[in-house]
Amino acid sequence: MKRKTLSFLLILFVLSILSLPNPLKAAPYYEGKVVRIAVAFPPGGGYDRMARILARHLPKHIPGKPTLIVENMPGASGMIGANYVYNMAKPDGLTIGAINRVTPSAQLLKIEGAKFDMLKYSWIGSAAVETSVLAVRADLPYKTFEDVKKAKEPINIGATGPGDTTYNFPILIKQFLGLNLKLTTGYVATADILLATERKEVDGYASAYSSIRPHIARGLLRPVLRSKIPSAGIEKLPAVEDLATDQMGKTILAMYAVSDRVGRPYVAPPGTPADIMNTLRDAFAKVTKDPELKQEADKLMMDVDYIPPEECLKEIRFFLNQPQEIVNEYKKYIKF
Structure with a gap:
């Protein structure tokens, strides 16, 4: 009888120990980091x-x-x-x-x-x-892509430089859609291009829609063209891949669209x-x-x-x- 009682008490002791917080339990890897x-x-x-x-x-x-x-x-x-x-x-x-x-x-x-x-x-x-968008100042007479396409004077587009959306997107649509665009490069960041747009030093610029959207909403910019990936609110804008007239242009623009999907x-x-x-x-x-x-x-x-x-x-x-x-x-x- 004593042996059973001792066994029972031992089991209770072990269970009580196991139920206590374990000070040796590993903390989450990111704790304190x-x-x-x-x-x-x-x-x-x-x-x-x-x-x-x-x-x-x-x-x-x-x-x-x-x-x-x-x-x-x-x-x-x-x-x-x-x-x-x-x-x-x-x-x-x-x-x-x-x-x-x-x-x-x-x-x-x-x-x-x-x-x-x-x-x-x-x-x-x-x-x-993301959706790449080309936008021009709202005070300019270009209300649609067709207006931009018919522009006789070069439209001055601000850009940082090669390797950025502000440059890559307009240079491709200039080439494969035949738009009369002049790229002014050398800005450090998109924020600098925005400032130049507000000062009317440039006519507009290209950027991700999420970056350019607030400035469309406040009436500074008007979107006229987008990349293949649609975003809510600009679905009806013409998409560059649909406007390219030759297969090489469509292929190059499809390659560009990878950056938007990523x-x-x-x-x-x-x-x-x-x-x-x-x-x-x-x-x-x-x-x-x-x-x-x-x-x-x-x-x-x-x-x-x-x-x-x-x-x-x-x-x-x-x-x-x-x-x-x-x-x-x-x-x-x-x-x-």
């Missing part, structure tokens, strides 16, 4: 604004609730930021790259400064698809452990559906919608695997 989002553009533009929205809302969706900070690494059409994440950042999940969606062009064209392989990043995915890409360094990547992907998928983030994004007129890494990589593989004759044609217009 700081995660940097390295943005390949200056402050103030669409990439920067998106990264800062994510930095405010992502922590609650990552176990351990780390602190997220944004660090801008602009330069070389986004290649400085892309190179840093690929070559210098540790693959520990504490650096996330918000890279230029046009960056695959640097790899395709074998640009000397492109020290990365787009297919070897640890892909988180994209925070949104949209706002986020990556981690190659070799980041799978469990960490799963955590980050899950957090991104959740945060893009977060009502509080959606509310903030709506106020800024920015669309947010998670695109999984496999979809981004499918588009990039299509882009990088073009026949050489197509690549040769593409490089006539797209520079870095």
Whole structure:
């Protein structure tokens, strides 16, 4: 009887020990850590604004609730930021790259400064698809694409330079749609082009719809043309691929559309452990559906919608695997 009683008491003791909080239980990996989002553009533009929205809302969706900070690494059409994440950042999940969606062009064209392989990043995915839009000042007489097409005087379009949407989109539509556009380059960022537009130094510019939309809403700009990817509110604008008159033009513009489908890409360094990547992907998928983030994004007129890494990589593989004759044609217009 005593033996049974002792056994019973021993079992109760063991169960009580097991029920106590385990001081040796591993804390979440991200607890107490700081995660940097390295943005390949200056402050103030669409990439920067998106990264800062994510930095405010992502922590609650990552176990351990780390602190997220944004660090801008602009330069070389986004290649400085892309190179840093690929070559210098540790693959520990504490650096996330918000890279230029046009960056695959640097790899395709074998640009000397492109020290990365787009297919070897640890892909988180994209925070949104984008629509490229050409917009002109609303005080000008160009109300439609047809008006722009008939322009006798060159329309002065502001741009940063080769390797950016502000340059790539208008240079392609100038070539394949025959528009009378004059590109004025050298602006540091889209915010500088916006200022030049407000001062009437340029007639308009091209950018992602999410970046240009607030300035359409306040009456500064009028959209006249868009890329193939439609966005709510501008579905009826003519799409460039539909207007191209020859097959080469349609093919080159279809290649350009890859950057819009990839949209706002986020990556981690190659070799980041799978469990960490799963955590980050899950957090991104959740945060893009977060009502509080959606509310903030709506106020800024920015669309947010998670695109999984496999979809981004499918588009990039299509882009990088073009026949050489197509690549040769593409490089006539797209520079870095």
